[in-house]
Amino acid sequence: MPPLTLLVPVALPLVGGLLAALLGRYESGLSRAAASAGAWGAAVALVAIWLPVRSTQELSLGQLGFGSPLELRLDTVALVFSLVVVVPAATLLTLQPRTWQESTVAALGVAAAVMAVEAGGVLLTAIAGCTAATLAVIQLEVEDLRAPRPSWAMLLGAWLALAWAGVVLQVHGGTAVYSAVPVSAMTVPVFALIAIAAVFGSGFLPWRGWASRLWARPSLRAAGMAVTTLQPLGLYLLVRAYELGDGRYPQSSLNLVLAAWGVLVAFGAAARAQAATTRREYMAEVLPGLAGFALMSLAVGSALGLVAALILVATSAVIAICLPLLPERGGPPSLLVAAAAAGVPPSLAFGGRLLGLGAAFEAGGAMGLIGLAGVATWLLAAAAAARSVGLPAGHGRPAAETLPRVAAVLGGVAIAAGPALGLAFIAAATAASDVMSTQGLGLGNGVVSVTTVSTLIPVVALLGPLLLVGAVALAFARPVPATARSDARPPLFKLYGTGAAARVMEGVRKAAVPGEYRSLFNPRALETAAAGGTPMLWLASLVALAFAVTR
């Protein structure tokens, strides 16, 4: 494969987007087809480029002008994350109706996200990631101006933080290219900047951040696209941080802090989910919860943790397709998707969480305590999922953008994929080997079982029969009586503090200078004084400058 082909996965969605803009003026269906074809083309291109070689491929096209070369790289990590971004986006672009403007912006956003993952250096990732974030915000605004969306400043700040990290690497390490940065340049401040970019750029927040609020929008077309393109990028950055640090973060305490943050994110999501008053509110907390577990697993610092994180990222991608397609009424589709996301055995989410928590316990010490909190959080999430089954629907959505059958099938697949955990484990381990040593993983058992330091999980032998028996038994079982459905249920525990936090925020928003002090601080008078061309101000500032430099 010539290296130039690495441009294809970026170029195809780009072309799709431009075609969508051109064709959309005549027929919105054509624009939808063009955008989705571009995204699917990118997915096919990624696999087609990687499969024949099955090793890292690079393309360098010289300097861009801001100290960063136009260097693209497709290794297994990039392949996994690109597919995690592209496949859900392509599915949603195909299945959900959109205006031509939305299709165009969405396709461009997909191209930017793939570019961020394929970029060979931190600065290029920052530029592409910020582009993806900007396009996501624009898409959300185009869909509905008044609906909740992420703060633009927060996203911009996050990607600027990554750009600054790249700049620091350039200044102190001579380069910001992932594969060339000296380990000594990967310091705590650089990691902190990368972590800030990941946490705020992807909305990994313990409180109700944008990743949750997005799902309160009347329509979930743009929200689904925003989540599928932005959320994986944060985890991607933290995976690359391992590569920059030669398989570890600058200090082990950073692993602890990040893992604790991940559990907090998952706990926050689970706590809000168990207090949800509608099924829509519950849905809003599903992906943040999964992301929190992925973050915790990733931060453990072992190859097993990283593998678990990658499996959870893949699971999140499947759930991210299901949620926007799910109608708000109850029924088997909701039940299946909720079960798949909650990690009911033998689902893939179950396997991923199991491996991540296992990695935490095997790390021991404080990380073991974090794992303990993780198990408790998992059970809380399960309780919330169970409670959600009986919740009333939310404020409704256009039926045209929901496909319950597809959601049900995908949810079912996510549950039935448990016995294939070994396969996912090997794929994820291959990806993990790009950024850290995976010698301790014991890949000898193939796809049949998963070996960790202290135990061996016979995924096929244990989960296979369980799945079969379960399927047969459930087929014969008596369904849930309709009377048990859709009744308002009290939360398992009240969320104290959220009201207070909202009140504080409202207070800050409404903060104003007290009337009796207004005369001291009058912005209009200040503006008049500054812009009024008053020689006295000019003279005073001149004297001040002279004093400042000559004292």
Place this chain on the structure above:
Amino acid sequence: MEPELAVALPAAGAACATALRPRPRLALGLGALLGAGGLAAVVLSSPGAASDLLGITLSLSAPARSMLIVAALALAFVVVLAPQNAARSSLLRWGLAGLAGMAAIAVAPTLDVSVMVLLALVVLQAAGPGRRPYARRVRAPALAVVLLGLGLLFARMPGPPALERLGAVGLVAGLVAALGALPYMHEFDPEELTATSPIPWIAFVGPVVAVVVLTRARDLLPAAIGAMGAMLIGLGLLNIVWGCVASWRTELGAAAWRYSFISDWGLALCGFGLGLTEGWAGALLILFSILIGRLPLYLWSRQPLRDKIQTDRPINLVVAAALAGSAPFAGFTARILLLRGATALYWPLALVLAATLLLWVPSSLRLGRSLGMPKGRQLAGIMVTLALNVALGLYPQPLLSLAGL
């Protein structure tokens, strides 16, 4: 021969356009032809090479040359895609006069001559028709000339180092006054013609003046470069904060645009103040984006501002992103370069800079909306502006090479 032609041809174009005012089409054609000739002369001139044809040694530095080329392109762009109701010949007339003055400032043998030409521009611009009396319009730009002149005198006086520092104060304060940035803001009347308002100083002539003054000051004040950099950074941060907040909160739309220019200049001043190649590259990128981005967008926003039309269509949001310095537009790349320079110099400065970079967002959303519902030529113009901005953001190397960086 090129430096002389770079001044003479646009000047002749401006003169023709003025003389042929009763016949706008002819004025436009002839002016455009001569202006294109001037641009060709600038493009063909080799940076740094001196020409002594008129007994005065004229030469064009690489950064000033690049700035002149971009300014000329911006003028052509603005004239070609001017809003329907704008008098193109008038735009071209003022633009060519400004371009001739900018070329003269750039090619002048000494900074004294550049300052004199600046005074000539000040006098000519203020002499145009306007709502405010002449003396009020000439006041602030004239202050710039006075301060630059005093700065030059102090810089050349033999004596203690304090004198050189006072020279630096004069040059920096004079430059800021020439731009009309804080604390030497020019009086602004939203209803005034753009050509006779303070906007040309901050958005058209300013970039060349800044490049010339700061390039020459480096040779003139070798011992006071540190003080000069500190002043530029201080004033830059002041302008960033004031410009962003005022652009967001001020009542008048046109004033909001004016403050947004000021905030961009704040960034540019910080970049120049860093004194490193990255800082200069970042500052020049900001200035390029002002010339080919913010200035045309401001001109296209004038009519919707008068009609009080505000919309939130996709194009408005994309424009807002470009104005906010978000990727993939030039602003983001410029900010990366500035952060790099600041990190190399003193990292807490980079922290302050990074914190202030978020202030652009709210005002940019407001400015984006103020473009109304662009149609026809205006829409095409905005599209081209955005495309140029993206190109500059993703691949700034060609323009930076043109500027000798």
Place this chain on the structure above:
Amino acid sequence: MSQVLAAIATHAFALLVYPGLPTLALFGLVIESLWSRIAGGSQVVPRPRLARPPIVLVAVALLAVLAAVQVAAPFNPVPPGERNVIIAVVAIGFTAWAELALDPELVAGPGLLLVIQACWVLSVLGPAIEPESLRPQVLGNVLVPGLLPVKVASGLLYLLCLPALLRLWPVSPPTDRRTRPRFNTTRALVWFPYCALFTTLFFPPQGDDLSGLVRFFGLTIGVAAVCLIAATLLALRGAERARGLYTRAVAPYSVLVLALIVVTLILMH
């Protein structure tokens, strides 16, 4: 391939025969009947009926079976190295919530149940942190003096949580208007996983011989008996006292256990 098929057959046997479904059903039938009698239930043993089982029963049974094969019961065909305490904890933990999802009438005080479940998770996994192992029998075999206080405290916490987790306490669901408890089939299915997991985690593993089998089941039945006694005492004191015990005594005690685990970690490192 043959190895894979053999492994599948072994695990299927474990799930479907021993220590899987029949074992836990039989164990549950005995203990639950005993409890029905103690509690003066209206129905001691359910009348056998040929009918499609409710979905909640199927779900609980599947989870209970998955947990049961993780315990260190003698002659358990699942090799010791392939058992995992987290699978056991999560599978048992899910049973309570499967009921909430599919038959909410069964669940009394879900909020308090959640707190108690968290305490129970602490009691099961707390002792696993320092040994850095997830094999149940390894945890049962830990006899390092430095770790014994944590193990004992966790065992006590486990026993304290058990009556509530099995909903043997006198707190009944708001919709349940029955004055006398009936045979609870779903509870019958989780008796064995809960009690056998305790035996596995807090007693040294028994050999794969008859005496080991007797000892294991003896201990497991003993755990069930302790649980029944505790439940009876709770029943005598009433619902409010029971709530009070768990909110004011067990929860603070679990905080103490957590502190003990942290201190042990610090001392061992």
Place this chain on the structure above:
Amino acid sequence: MSEAAAFAAWLGGAILVLADGRRGLAVGLALMAAGLGGVAYAAGEQLTGAALLAGGVVAAALRWRSGPEGWGLMQPGSTPRIVLTVVIGLVALYFAASLASGDGAAVRFAPMACIALAGARLLQGAERGAALTAASGLVLALGAGSVLGSSGSLPAAVVAAVIATGTSALPAAEPHGA
């Protein structure tokens, strides 16, 4: 000679600040140009001096012909302006003679005082004619200042003379629309 020329330049600048009529402004500009030219001449830059003088005289002549009527010197309420001219003179003298070192205090004093005085006149926001005259004076002072520079000052003086003349040639009345 150079001291006398420097004093003349200051006096011219002072008259420029104190006059409101076209005659007063013209005389002030001419005297300032003569003083600046004299200073340049004394510094050995004869051609520069001549160029400044010529430019100043022509500009003054143009002003003599247009602008507000009369002399308008020290009209009622001009005390602050008188004080300003004195203060500017003293401050310029301090910088040129006391703070700066070396010979040629007059060459430093005259341009500095004239730039400051012309600038002060411009900042007063006076009527158009006075502002244009002040601009002419300012550019001539800048030309004289180039004498201090290492490179030749003649081109600067020529440019200054041309701009000063052009500035004075501009109409002194506000155009329509003002």
